[in-house]
Amino acid sequence: MNLIQGGICAAKGFSANGVHCGIRKNRTKKDLSLIFSEVPASCAAVYTTNLVKGAPLTVTKRHIADGTAQAVICNSGNANTCNANGVEIAEQMSSLLAEALGIRTDDVVVASTGVIGQPMEIGPIAAGIPALVQGLKLDGSADAAEGIMTTDTIKKEVAVEFTLGGKTCRIGGIAKGSGMIHPNMATMLVFITTDAAIMPQMLQKALSGDIANTFNMVSIDGDTSTNDMVTVLANGMAGNAVIDSEGEDFTAFMLALNTVTVQLCRLIASDGEGATKLLECKVTGASDVQTAKTVAKSVICSSLLKAAMFGADANWGRVLCAIGYSGAAVDVGKIDVAFRSAVGTIAVCKDGAGVDFSEEIAKTVLLEKEIEILIELNSGDASATAWGCDLTYDYVRINGDYRT
Amino acid sequence: MNLIQGGICAAKGFSANGVHCGIRKNRTKKDLSLIFSEVPASCAAVYTTNLVKGAPLTVTKRHIADGTAQAVICNSGNANTCNANGVEIAEQMSSLLAEALGIRTDDVVVASTGVIGQPMEIGPIAAGIPALVQGLKLDGSADAAEGIMTTDTIKKEVAVEFTLGGKTCRIGGIAKGSGMIHPNMATMLVFITTDAAIMPQMLQKALSGDIANTFNMVSIDGDTSTNDMVTVLANGMAGNAVIDSEGEDFTAFMLALNTVTVQLCRLIASDGEGATKLLECKVTGASDVQTAKTVAKSVICSSLLKAAMFGADANWGRVLCAIGYSGAAVDVGKIDVAFRSAVGTIAVCKDGAGVDFSEEIAKTVLLEKEIEILIELNSGDASATAWGCDLTYDYVRINGDYRT
Incomplete structure (x- = not known):
């Protein structure tokens, strides 16, 4: 297994982008990111255990209940949490994106990070989506990683290459760190992509098993955010035999996933708010x-x-x-x-x-x-x-x- | 019930003192304190739940197993914890004090606060005990409160006056706060005295019930120290009918105790390390x-x-x-x-x-x-x-x- 460049675009069939759409006042800061898979992908996710949950988590949970997703949209600058119209905004983000991409709304993972309890407008996002989609590119990982940053001081991207039954597979990820963002919202967001073929329930099993030893073992200041979310999209384009049970391939997949998540954990922790070590x-x-x-x-x-x-x-x-x-x-x-x-x-x-x-x-x-x-x-x-x-x-x- | 002056010497029959004996290098800082009751007193205590426990706690626990104590000795500058000779030193502190006061070694409550894992010598304490005992005085609460301070910026003393069956009773206390002292040792030490007459088991019941709502509800930084201890000495010199069961008197006693402990909690919290609020x-x-x-x-x-x-x-x-x-x-x-x-x-x-x-x-x-x-x-x-x-x-x- 080798660490490689490319982040979330390292895996076949994934493109990404990040733009400034106007949620954040600073025009030099990207605030809207997109990850897109050419084909529908198996999807798994884990969410914050905080009882106070961001509206996007609720919507994402519903969308990926069938184990499939094709795109991820995430804004920074507003957590879309503890505001009256949260679910509505998250749904609108999803449907506007789906329309622009020509995919199903239910195949959109939606996430937000930023201040809690602030009214959120769909305006800037609606206005930003055309450019976001038009600009999708195979080397867009860095832009997407930038678009989800808040108090993060460094972009967080990792990718690895490994083989499953002789086929070259890749797993990549981006994260926004546990700089606590505006208040303590959206501490951590992680989006992972892979071209490995794996059934949704096995993907969920891999993710749930992994985070117990990785993201759940990271602490910056003991505060668990309302918007934490980790998702994995696996589009199968590597052409390996679909992983549908435990065994050698599943173990190899878990190991590759763990390599990515441990690196992201280290990046998140080392970039904790104010951290020097x-x-x-x-x-x-x-x-x-x-x-x-x-x-x-x-x-x-x-x-x-x-x-x-x-x-x-x-x-x-x-x-x-x-x-x-x-x-x-x-x-x-x-x-x-x-x-x-x-x-x-x-x-x-x-x-x-x-x-x-x-x-x-x-x-x-x-x-x-x-x-x-x-x-x-x-x-x-x-x-x-x-x-x-x-x-x-x-x-x-x-x-x-x-x-x- | 009224707040009064006098701290731990407010209750009848209690005297106290604090001296510099040389554990701390700074000669202007008192580092050894004593509280003495004219007569043996009912005694109750609660201890840190940290598995790493200071040696003085072990010794105190043994000494007051019979529900009786007559004196409290406490040094600052060394926590007497995680060092090879801890129990021996705590025993020596107790026996030297008992000898000087003419009381039983088993009637001594012993406590330490300061750096963990540092070798501790009995020398300075042995040399300091004569002056400590000789200087016992009815207005010695402030000196004793000073002798247990470490990073505390203010002395912490409280006393109240109340009546039990027509008899005037007093409860007073001193505390060293949750400035974390040297490392994180001896976060909190509280010594309470009262002239109310109460059986040891009822005193323990009162204390255990009270701390659940007071000292256990104080947090400075989430770190539970190894040397935390709260003790109460009740010498009965107020002449009230001995409290030996629940009822009106016990309730009144609990209320007075709570007034003292809540004030001490507020003093401890407001003087937390670095605190401005x-x-x-x-x-x-x-x-x-x-x-x-x-x-x-x-x-x-x-x-x-x-x-x-x-x-x-x-x-x-x-x-x-x-x-x-x-x-x-x-x-x-x-x-x-x-x-x-x-x-x-x-x-x-x-x-x-x-x-x-x-x-x-x-x-x-x-x-x-x-x-x-x-x-x-x-x-x-x-x-x-x-x-x-x-x-x-x-x-x-x-x-x-x-x-x-």
Whole structure:
């Protein structure tokens, strides 16, 4: 399996585009994106667990109930959530796009990201759709990735190439990160495309299984947004034998999907609002996977640890503390902790107690941009990884006065 | 019931003191505190739920297993946690104090707050105990409150006077706040004294019942420390009929205790690390108390909302979002939200959707130092309050480079 260029257009039959249609005032910022598959594709999706759900999620859920979709439309600048006409707007977005593309309205995935509770007008979107559709191109992934950005500072695109029964397949994805956007809406949107042939229910199984270990293990600030959504479109144009059950091909597909999603997780976490560092918490030696996950997430979510990482302070006490209150049943006396980065590894805690270590070396390790927090529980074989970022002055600045 | 002066020395028979013994390098900072009751007192305590527990908690638990204590000793500057000789040190602190006071070692409550995982020496404490005991005084509450401070910026003392069966009783307390101290240790320590006569098991019942609505509803940054402890000593010197069961006196005692603990919660929250504002989230109209609590805590813990409050930004979408992911079963379409402070109230959300409001007035309301976030769920009669503070640049500064 190789990482390749092309993002969501890497897979055969997918084109994309992104334009400025006027939802955002800044004309240099794209605010409307489109992904299109030449042929109807199997579609799977997962949605935020927040009880407050954006209207586009409701509409998308209905549209893809049959397991098929052919296009994705997504605007930034307004979350289309907690406003009276949300569902109506999302339906209009879908039907206007369907008409322009000559596809079924029910084959449109619709998404929005931006401020919550703001009235939304269909006007700019209706006006933007012709140019959006006309401009569809095979190298449009970057434009589409731009159109869904909000407080993101970098475009997020990934693609991989792999084989299924001798056929070359591709999976690509774009994401908008957990910069919290306007309020805390639309934290995360991920759109994935593949030319692999796979039945909708197997695609859903692959996605649901994957996100438990990937997007559900990312935390920027513990706030789960109302508009989170991950969708996959699989159009089958790679010509592989359709995956309709578990087996070798399904496993290979899962692995390729996981490669894409893990990279997107890392991109999302490292571009968290105000972040200066990517934190990767790797828990090993757990008695079971749930314990490993609980510990990893608790550590990655600790404001105290996040602030310490910002300060390149090897404050391992905060790691132990976060493990202790995680709710996981662990034997504190068996825990080892180390910090690792490109320059090296420094062990800071052994059997639940501090070890002598060089503060100077620790500082050098922690001054890097990507930090691994390694936790060995010495109680079994299960492991888990969680991704996050440091807590910085800029997080406070961005969120202290974003809306006004 | 009246608020009175005197803190932990307000109740009859209690004296206190605080000295600098040398655990902390800064000679102007007290680092060892003592509370003493003339006679053995009923004692109750609650401890952190963190699996990583400070050694003093283990020792205290053993000492007060019989429901009796007569003195409290607490140092700051070292949490005596995750170090090899923790229990030994805590025992030594207790026995040295007991000897100096002429009481039983088993009647000593011992506590520590400060850096985790640092070797601790008994030397400074042993050297400090004579002066600590000699200086015991009836107006020593402030000194004792000072001796347990770490990153706290204000001393925290409260006392109330009330009557039980015609007898004047007093309850007072001191606290060290949820400035996270050195790493994240000893977040919160609360020592309460009263001259009311009450059996240990009823005292424990009162305390355990109370903290569910008070200290367990305070969050500064979601990190639960390893050294949290709340203890109450009741020496009976007020001469009231001993409370040995539920009834009118127990209810009156609970009410007085609650007045003290709520004030301490407010002091702790408003003095959270880096805090510029006290946030009080009041949830009403919940179907049951657990729902109200879950919602209140989720909102008060939202980093996004906390940052918005710092910026005096009436970003009600973040309130709804935090309710939505709280896990509580609420009807989003029924939720009303308002912000209230000394200058007035501003309604921002009605039936789960935004209402037109003046951003200018909202700003004026939110620029105050104490902000109430009022959430009406319109689904029942249950209510709950949670306390917290805003998320500021100073929180990041304090915790980004505290240890080194």
